[in-house]
Amino acid sequence: MATTSELDRVAMVVLRFMRRPFFAIVGVYAVGIVGMALIPGIDEYGNTRHMSLFHAFYFFTYTATTTGFGEIPSAFTDEQRLWAIVCLYMGVIAWLYAVGSIIRLLQNPHFILALNEHRFARIVKRISDPFVILCGFGDTGSLLARGLSDQGTRAVIIDGDPERIKALALRDYSMRMPGLCADASVPKHLLDAGIKSPHCKSLVILFKDEDINFKIAIIAKFFNPSIQIICRSTSKRHQSHLNALDNVTVINPFEIFAQLLNMSITAPKLHNLNSWLVHAPDVRLGRPLEVPEGHWILCGYGRMGKWLNKYFAEQGISATIVDPHIKDPPQHSQIIKEHADHQTLKQAGIETAAGVLAGTNHDADNLGILMCVNALNPSAFTIVRQNDHENQLAFDAAHADLTLQSSLTTARRILKFLISPMVQPLIEKLQKGDPKQTDELVERLQNAVGDHIPQLWRVNLCPQETTAAAEFLAKQQSLTLGDIIRDPHNLSGSISCVPLIVNRNEDPSILPRDDESLRLGDEILFCGTAQAKRMLSASLNNTYTLDYLMSGTDPPRGYFFRWLATRTEPFSTP
Amino acid sequence: MNLERVIFGFFVILALTLNVIFVMGDIDNIDHHNVWILTLAILVSLCTTGLKLGDRSQIGALLLAASLVADLLLIAARIVWVVAENESAAGPAPETIAMIVSIAAGAVIANIISCIIVIGDTLMSRR
Structure with a gap:
């Protein structure tokens, strides 16, 4: 296991460093205490008395740590004082040695590295929301991290440059982004970064070195075959290798x-x-x-x-x-x-x-x-x-x-x-297609979104995400795209969003028309205002709102009113 | 205007007002609290619960829960009254009255929550 080995390493480094100071202190204490106990002293009545071992330990403890409570329980004899001098110098030197060793240990780069790795792995393990692993924190990496932070997605960052990882700590991201200064192509570090975690959504590899990128992608695929990988690559040889892998996207900056x-x-x-x-x-x-x-x-x-x-x-x-x-x-x-x-x-x-x-x-x-x-x-x-x-x-x-x-x-x-992985195909399709299509889309978006900040979001018509709509579709009732984006406050208008893509069985249809009928399992990409996003989600999750959007009348709620409606219906319809 | 909303709102608000009518007055003075009002409040509250049954929305679930709490508390208050009435000929003692009224005051809170939800729901769907 990766994390325990990290902990073992920390423990081992500590033990190895502290072994000699520990023995030195034990030895000095033993000599000092035994000596103190053997040297006879005189109590306040003039009787010869030996210090007990406990008292000797007590005396030595406060002497060696330079606390110095004095001559307890009674004034020392000259022999005792002589030994006390020896004890003091011995003890203080032993302690200084031990403290020095601890400080040296804390400054030891291996120890710091092991401790950082352990801490990093522990933080990553505790992440309970979806996250992205980001290998490489250069210009692109830090811009990407900023974008992810704005979107509320967490990134776990690995980079080999300690300066960049230090800079990471100073950024004001909307959430904590753990960073590790390490070689990402070492499998252990990828494991620490949570490559096997069920919350890890994707791995982004942005290093300049093609071979390293390729190696990381391959290792990651072995650890977690289902992970989505985005890999920077500019060489043809690596690109063809990477493209052959499942769920890998090659990004060529040029x-x-x-x-x-x-x-x-x-x-x-x-x-x-x-x-x-x-x-x-x-x-x-x-x-x-x-x-x-x-x-x-x-x-x-x-x-x-x-x-x-x-x-x-x-x-x-x-x-x-x-x-x-x-x-x-x-x-x-x-x-x-x-x-x-x-x-x-x-x-x-x-x-x-x-x-x-x-x-x-x-x-x-x-x-x-x-x-x-x-x-x-x-x-x-x-x-x-x-x-x-x-x-x-x-x-x-x-x-x-x-x-x-x-x-x-x-x-x-x-x-x-x-x-929103569906946007790029849309742009590419528009580029190949008729420029009029772009004009139409731009006009629709202008009307819908205006000067607001556009939001892109995906709606999946499944019982988990859209209870009401899924229920509706499961009953084999027809539901069109125009129905769900109708404005509940004004049935003749629609909420401020434009459906861009309907993705059905991996077959995306670009810029669907409003009369496009929907089916269970469809994925729809919308662009619109933040308010439209909330309203759409409300419509798709509330049976009554959806009914109202479809029929234009409020359906009766509750058993009584429904019964009443069936009673009065024969009279109300002419 | 929607007849359903009228009937529904009428019952929800009536349940609250009757409940408040019962609770108003000194907490331990039997003369300030009428057992008929309490009984009527229970009836109206039960009717309201009936109207709320079968609503499948999230808000409907919350409304039903609030209504059930009000029913439970009012019925508990009525039971305490019945038990206390049987014990002595002069009617419930001041301590018992105080208990009955405070239980009914709890039901007031549940009814207020119901009202707020109904008003909020109506305002949200500005149609």
């Missing part, structure tokens, strides 16, 4: 970043919707970025640039690439193999370009490019890549049309996946 960039350029309305759904700051629904059409200049052609160029080629957007280290240049593109500066940007046609992407992996270079663009063509649309989360303020001051930060986009994608 691909996500390029997808988002591409979406912001080719489908600004959808990008606006997506940003709004993930609560990006300063985003208002229905106010998409106005991205001009025309020629683009891509500064930086790394892994992300490759993805973007691929998407651009698909969309038929022409681009000039400026990168000094370009290795395998794509065909049909103009390429300038130089650093992006005043000269090369001019050469790339900055004066007539519609947009510029400052996408190198150096923040200083990107900010420099922005400055050049502002001087040469202030009307050009600028998209800038922010690499380091710490440079946020500088990028805020630069006022680019769009600032994209890889760690943030990755964290948001993972968060979306953890909290």
